[in-house]
Amino acid sequence: MDFTDQRLSYEKGALDQQSVPASPFELFKAWMDEAIAQKVQEPYAMSLATCGADNKPSVRIVLLREITDTGIVFYTNYDSAKGQDVAANPNAEALFFWHELERQVRISGRIAKIDAEKSAAYFQKRPHDSQIGAWVSQPQSGEVANREVMEQTFEQLQAEYADGISVPTPAFWGGYEITVEKIEFWQGRANRMHDRIVYMQDGDSQSAESWTTKRLLP
Numbered sequence: 001m002d003f004t005d006q007r008l009s010y011e012k013g014a015l016d017q018q019s020v021p022a023s024p025f026e027l028f029k030a031w032m033d034e035a036i037a038q039k040v041q042e043p044y045a046m047s048l049a050t051c052g053a054d055n056k057p058s059v060r061i062v063l064l065r066e067i068t069d070t071g072i073v074f075y076t077n078y079d080s081a082k083g084q085d086v087a088a089n090p091n092a093e094a095l096f097f098w099h100e101l102e103r104q105v106r107i108s109g110r111i112a113k114i115d116a117e118k119s120a121a122y123f124q125k126r127p128h129d130s131q132i133g134a135w136v137s138q139p140q141s142g143e144v145a146n147r148e149v150m151e152q153t154f155e156q157l158q159a160e161y162a163d164g165i166s167v168p169t170p171a172f173w174g175g176y177e178i179t180v181e182k183i184e185f186w187q188g189r190a191n192r193m194h195d196r197i198v199y200m201q202d203g204d205s206q207s208a209e210s211w212t213t214k215r216l217l218p
């Protein structure tokens with residue numbers, strides 16, 4: 001397959017270093033609001049890149065569940081391949097691509113587990129059968145002989161937690177926050193002359209004044 005003749009001209013927006021907000025969180029939330037308003041399918045889906053002790057990068061989609069004052073939160077299995085990566089190396093990068101808006105946001109920083117109580121509160125809000133699914137997928141990323149094995153475990157747990165019995169929060173499951181150190185906003189433009197504005201943290205505090213911006217060559 002050859003895609004060398006396939007190209008789009010990106011003409012939906014522009015980014016100006018002089019008029020972006022002082023805090024990247026403000027811009028990220030504004031872009032997220034627009035992605036939701038434009039009905040981007042799963043605007044919360046982000047590619048998460050990690051790199052463990054073997055120095056080989058891995059990337060997969062996870063769902064953004066919260067934008068906090070300091071970073072972004074997603075939930076997963078702590079014993080998964082990504083969990084093992086971040087235990088060895090807390091540096092990670094997350095990427096959003098919103099095709100409908102011709103925008104990309106790239107967030108890098110350090111990952112840490114969130115409070116167990118907060119993870120439990122979210123786990124308990126999830127649909128009953130998704131909670132059971134989390135127990136079946138342990139350890140996530142481990143090998144399973146076939147689908148029947150998964151389905152049998154699922155049915156056993158459904159029977160165990162029938163009649164309104166609540167599913168306990170697994171100790172191996174919970175949230176991670178990526179504390180933002182750098183965010184790049186990319187707006188596609190015509191003729192490959194895209195706008196790229198990157199915010200870098202200037203100090204330890206996450207106040208609006210602690211960020212500097214740069215324009216990068218596209």
Ligand SMILES: Cc1cc2nc3c(=O)[nH]c(=O)nc-3n(C[C@H](O)[C@H](O)[C@H](O)COP(=O)(O)O)c2cc1C
Nearest residue numbers: 045058060061062063075076077080081082083141
């Ligand atoms: C749209 C979409 C959303 C997903 N959301 C999550 C998520 O929020 N958490 C998660 O652990 N896996 C999620 N996954 C599955 C991951 O991409 C991945 O298969 C899984 O986490 C195992 O990754 P790992 O082996 O690198 O740890 C999602 C996949 C897709 C396609």
